[in-house]
Amino acid sequence: MVRYIVKRLGTSLIVVIGISIVVFVLLHFMAGAPGRSVLGPTASADAVAAFNREHGFDQPLVVQYLSYVSEVLRGNLGQSFKLNQSVSDLLSDNAGRSAMLSLAALVLAVIIAIPLGTYQATKRNSASDTALTGVTFLLYASPQFFIALLAIEIFSIKLGIFPSQASQSNSPFVIFTDPVAMALPVLTLAASNIAVFARYQRSSTLDQLGQDYIKVARAKGVSERGIIRNHLVRNSSLPLITLIGVSVPSLLAGNLIVESVFNYPGLGLLFINSLQREDYPVLLAYTLIGGVLTVLGTLIADVVLAAADPRIKLS
């Protein structure tokens, strides 16, 4: 097991290096030397050239990349020229809050989707199944910003239950300290995942319900509830584990929208602001985090799947 994880981390590293090269090159062609954008349109050409020289932006691309990598390995993700702050500091200020938001949304999605999908499958083609299918499709089809705005309109403006702005606290644990203020961002972020996971859980449960071992359990005298609890859910949730693993990075993307709509100071909001400021070192670091999360998400999913399914051996 440990050996497997070490090996997978090794291959993951190769993937992350690949991602970093692609992102670095793309950014280079988009932005090239950032002197002009940092110093502004009024700066002299000499000043721009001097800035670029000073920060090594006049070097060949390969040299720039290698020096970036060696800095990253030392824990230095570069400098935000616009905010005059190290990127590492910026990220670590915001990462915790974003991670908590994503995690809360993910856990909520799973907690709701598994029972929901299982219920729909056991009541297949009933009125409640059809109605719930309609709702999940609606959630699935709606863009996240639309759900966010709708949620604000209903819960905040009309009903006044939740505030329209997320908590502005600096603590990563605002979700626990101020759950009311965090309710709408978490729900919005969870919504489309609930839809996807529940659909998946429903079809996987239907597959398992058709299996003979369910019939055998019934023949043993196990109650329907016992069948669902002791036989069905574990088997039907197995495919979901992989799906959750690959959806981790998409949470990051969801954060972009949710954090900016609810004005929640996290990585997503930082990314949007950096995009507007053309703050490339921050964008580069954020994209790399996305790559790392993708790789880690699938790795964790594989390990969890192996733990949950005795038929799978990691070797």
Next chain:
Amino acid sequence: MIETGQPVDREVGRVLDVRDLAIRINAHGQQVEPVAGVSFHLNEGETLGLVGESGCGKSMTGLAIMGMLPPGGSISRGSIALAGDELVGLGERAYRQVRGNDIAMIFQDSMTSLNPTKTIGYQIAEPVRIHRGASNREALERAAEVLSMVGIARPRERMGDYPHQLSGGMRQRVMIAMALACEPKVVIADEPTTALDVTIQAQVLELLDNLKAKLGMSMVLITHDMGVVASRADRVNVMYSGRIAEIAGTEDLFSRTRHPYTRDLLASIPLLGQDRGTALYSIKGIPPDLAERQSGCRYAPRCQNATAKCHEEEPVLAGVSTDHLFACWNPIDGEGVRDQSAQVQIRSAITKDVPTKPRLSLVHLVKEYRGSSSAILGRSLGSVKAVSDVSLTIGAGETYGLVGESGCGKTTLGRMIVGLEAPTSGKVLLDGKSISHVKGRDARHRQREIQMMFQDPYGSLDPRMKVSAILAEPLVIAGQLDAEARRSRVAELLDHVGLPLSALKKLPHEMSGGQRQRIGLARALAVEPRVLVADEPVSALDVSIRSQVLNLMRKLQNELGLTSLVISHDLAVVKYLADRIGVMYLGKLVEEGTGDDIYKRPAHPYTAGLIAAIPEPDPAIERGKPAAGVRGELPSPISPPSGCRFRTRCPMAQEICTTAEPPLAAIQPGHRVACHFPLSAAEAPGGANRAWQQEPHPKRLVLLDE
């Protein structure tokens, strides 16, 4: 005359009494009645066989007794009494007390019937916990006890195993343990051995018999296999289209058959001792569609004895004694079809004395599949030795049969011949020229010369292609005929396989299994190949359809002078179709000879054990048989035993068998065997059986070299 359907006092000794049971299923707005008025009873301690072809309602009857009809299904009338207590109409909660406790069920496929993520200990203990109110500890204790009862060694160590860690035979034992954990009064075994190999099947059936006697249970044995019924049932119900055709004691049913359907069914089954010179009896037509309304006897359209009355009025189940009942207006009087003179003679295409020139030769053919290995560290976990050095020759116009249990490599061998797999080493020669590892034009040439007929007649036909397109496709690829010529060739093919021209417009799902298999055969023959490889050609078909296809294959073999290789696990099928037979075991060819060599004079202990394990549809043969044939289970093909691969299961194994691999040597012209101690011809076939009679390790056997 005693007629059923009238109220009769509950008789003593009847543990299960089913009266006038009818089941209705609502599906897609359509109503069907898969079981329409079935009455039978199960006496204490007996085994009642419930036989019939697929769709006859036998499984549905079993599920109804369990109160487990599929969604949309319900009991529309009738009664099911368990030891005098009515089960029909019982509430779900009360029924749960019955299931697994008073009545237990054993299902067919042990792979899908066990929960893959629960230990077998948990799964066996579950009913004990539910019905006995036992604590977890007590229930697990009981599970270990039952596990040892079903013959699993070191049960305590196995309790923590998951289903995928066990072999098919072991899983079926676990299934049985699960069903018997609460010592039910009645066990319903629904095709309990259909998914198993014959040698394992014999072991499992014997176990069921022993446990039944030991625990004083009664058993309903649902099966399509008349051989299984003949060997294990005390009484038999024959079902047809949701009705009971005949009920009789096993001996009576086979020797004094009254219902034409029973007779026809029995006559359609190829026996091991079948005369190859005559065509198999085959029932015309196909079983009726349940959704269609039909008056009169359901079997009438297919029945030779049918009269006008049969088409108008449905016969009732009646008879001169309650022991033997049948639903027929024109019952027969015990004569079998096999004795009838109206048998079609089949002339064999080649005369055995004149050796024909070899058409297909396999030369030291080896196929190994690399095991799962780690890509980065490059460490291989051992390869699966599917086929290990097999050489054989098939003469022009000859039919060669290959038998063996699953995992023996017979299918891989077939796939290598048609080029679906490349051999690891060795080669396949067609008319003396190697056709292995050929590319381009030569590969296309091979495709034309060697064609394959597949097992699953549904899976091997494109569901969106019409028959006309399916049959024309190989001709288009061969590219020798224009559109007009192709059309006439396709029509000719349909005629060959006995299908009407109207079949051209049909899609695969619009045809029956037998018709689809005919299309599969026609497609294989389309480009006039010189060699036909048929892999389990009739395994997926029902008995009455099977004989139709077998007859057709025999006819075409002779008419077209085709060279063919027939692969099957069923020795009777192979023996009927093939001129010569090869027996494979764990990647090796262990014996080769004519059908009579193999059946009457088996020289390899494995062949003899295999024959002993096959249940024959004749109670007289079955009752006289010794205990089940080959013991134990197939060793792993990743690390096969040293020396003779069969030695781990062989009752005659000696020192030399572990060290030296016996070569395939002729003991008589044309009869080759790979064994250090081949059985003597004088001893067989009874002697071959006797080799398996003396347990555990008979040292005294008549051997050739003694």
